[in-house]
Each structure stands twice: as structure tokens, then as C-alpha cells.
Amino acid sequence: MQLSTSEIRRQVAALGPWFHNIELNGVPTAPDHFLGNYPYVKWRKFEAEIPGDLTGMTVLDIGCNAGFYSIEMKRRGAARVLGIDYDPAYLAQARFAAEVEETDIEFRQLSVYDVGSLRERFDIVLFMGVFYHLRHPLLALDLIREHAMGELLVFQSMQRGSPDSTMLNENHAFWNTDVFEEARYPKLHFVEHRYADDPTNWWIPNASCAEAMLRSAGFEIVSHPEQEVYLCRPDGKPAGEGAVYPARGGSE
Numbered sequence: 291m292q293l294s295t296s297e298i299r300r301q302v303a304a305l306g307p308w309f310h311n312i313e314l315n316g317v318p319t320a321p322d323h324f325l326g327n328y329p330y331v332k333w334r335k336f337e338a339e340i341p342g343d344l345t346g347m348t349v350l351d352i353g354c355n356a357g358f359y360s361i362e363m364k365r366r367g368a369a370r371v372l373g374i375d376y377d378p379a380y381l382a383q384a385r386f387a388a389e390v391e392e393t394d395i396e397f398r399q400l401s402v403y404d405v406g407s408l409r410e411r412f413d414i415v416l417f418m419g420v421f422y423h424l425r426h427p428l429l430a431l432d433l434i435r436e437h438a439m440g441e442l443l444v445f446q447s448m449q450r451g452s453p454d455s456t457m458l459n460e461n462h463a464f465w466n467t468d469v470f471e472e473a474r475y476p477k478l479h480f481v482e483h484r485y486a487d488d489p490t491n492w493w494i495p496n497a498s499c500a501e502a503m504l505r506s507a508g509f510e511i512v513s514h515p516e517q518e519v520y521l522c523r524p525d526g527k528p529a530g531e532g533a534v535y536p537a538r539g540g541s542e
């Protein structure tokens with residue numbers, strides 16, 4: 291059903307505020323976004339890394355918000371796109387945006403921690419802008435790797451601290467405390483109250499930490515087109531493989 295511009299404008303206002311700016315038949319949903327035309331400004335920096343033709347492929351968009359990326363995946367011909375988010379207000383926006391775009395996307399209210407309940411693997415999993423909103427970010431990566439991963443993970447996280455990454459030695463002596471002072475040591479900054487006025491920001495990694503946690507969850511980073519964005523493939527090892535306890539000899 292084709293909605294008039296004034297009806298779209300009315301519903302956009304009623305469903306707001308929006309985090310995603312999407313042009314719905316010429317009506318922008320978040321024209322005053324503090325990051326500019328978001329997420330288009332992010333998307334254009336890595337869209338060339340995603341296959342242009344997704345015909346026959348399945349996509350899971352975790353933390354889909356108003357569905358900007360879900361809609362882009364469908365535009366590239368994906369056979370099935372499932373967007374999940376735990377916030378019903380964002381899902382209502384996503385359903386409305388998909389209706390105006392006349393595109394067939396399924397949206398479900400689900401937390402990332404429940405991806406196992408889907409009992410389905412997806413060729414492409416988008417996990418964009420959700421990591422730092424989680425109290426248990428490594429658990430989420432492990433669950434995605436274990437239950438939902440097919441071929442390609444598209445990951446993005448806000449980063450703070452050193453933007454330079456490093457691969458450290460696998461082990462350090464107990465008395466080597468200097469290593470923790472290095473800006474490039476993997477660090478996850480804990481937000482007890484709020485960051486940027488947002489009480490749902492919990493753990494913000496530096497670049498080394500984002501990369502180390504992806505590796506630790508069983509992903510190989512195959513491309514890094516933008517500071518916050520990583521394209522990864524499952525590396526064949528199970529999630530959390532490094533968490534095998536040594537029988538003896540570790541520090542107490």
C-alpha cells in the first residue's frame with residue numbers, strides 16, 4: 291500500500307525518536323542525527339567489502355534498530371533477512387520502514403543472548419553497534435560464533451583508547467606489569483553509570499581489544515575497511531578455545 295508523504299511524516303513522528311536516518315519516500319527519519327546522515331556515513335565506508343549480489347543468501351541483523359542495514363541487504367538480493375532487536379520501539383520503526391520500502395524482511399524481538407533459540411545459521415551475520423551496549427560482550431560473541439555463524443560476520447563497535455592495535459606475546463611473566471601500561475594492550479573500558487548520557491553503554495574496547503576478542507571467540511579478521519568495522523570468518527576453532535584451564539602451573 292502506497293502511503294502519502296504526509297501520512298509517512300505523521301507516522302515517522304509518532305514512532306520517533308529514531309536512531310537510524312532512513313529516507314522514506316523523501317521523508318528523513320532522523321535528519322538531525324548527531325553523527326550526521328547515520329548510518330549511511332558509516333555504511334558507505336565499507337559497503338564495497340560486502341558482496342554486491344546476495345542472491346540466495348540468508349542474513350541475520352543483530353540489533354537491527356530501524357532496519358537500515360537489513361534494507362540494504364535486501365536491496366542486494368538476499369533471499370531472507372531476519373532483523374532482531376530487544377527494543378520493541380525500534381522494531382516498530384523497522385517494520386514501518388520495511389513497509390514503506392515495500393521489502394520483505396522479518397523482524398523479531400530477541401536478545402543477542404538468545405540467538406541459539408533461532409536454531410539457524412546465516413550466511414551473513416551483522417553485529418553492528420551492539421557490542422558496547424552489552425554487559426556480557428564476550429558471551430555474545432561466543433554465542434553468535436557457536437549458534438548463528440555461517441560464512442561472514444560484519445562487526446562494528448565504538449572504540450575508545452588507542453586506535454592502534456597490536457598482537458601481544460601469548461604469555462607474560464608474572465612480574466612483567468609494564469605491559470599493562472601500554473596504550474595498545476587490549477583494554478575494555480567499563481562504564482559504571484553512563485557514557486554520552488547513555489546508561490546502556492557498558493564496555494568500550496580499544497582497537498587491540500576488539501580484535502583480540504573477535505579472535506578469542508573463534509573469528510579470523512579478513513578485512514578492516516574502517517576503524518570500527520571488521521569483516522570476519524569463523525576460523526574453524528570453537529568459540530572460546532583459549533579458555534582451556536592448564537592442569538598446573540598457571541598463577542593462582
Ligand SMILES: C[S@@+](CC[C@H](N)C(=O)[O-])C[C@H]1O[C@@H](n2cnc3c(N)ncnc32)[C@H](O)[C@@H]1O
Pocket residue numbers: 309329352353354355356374375376377380400401402403417418419420423424446
Ligand atoms: C547503536 S544501535 C546500532 C543499530 C544498528 N545495528 C547500527 O549499527 O546502526 C544499538 C542497537 O542494539 C540494540 N540492542 C542493545 N542490546 C541488545 C541486545 N542484548 N540484544 C539485541 N539488541 C540489542 C538496541 O536496541 C539498538 O537498536
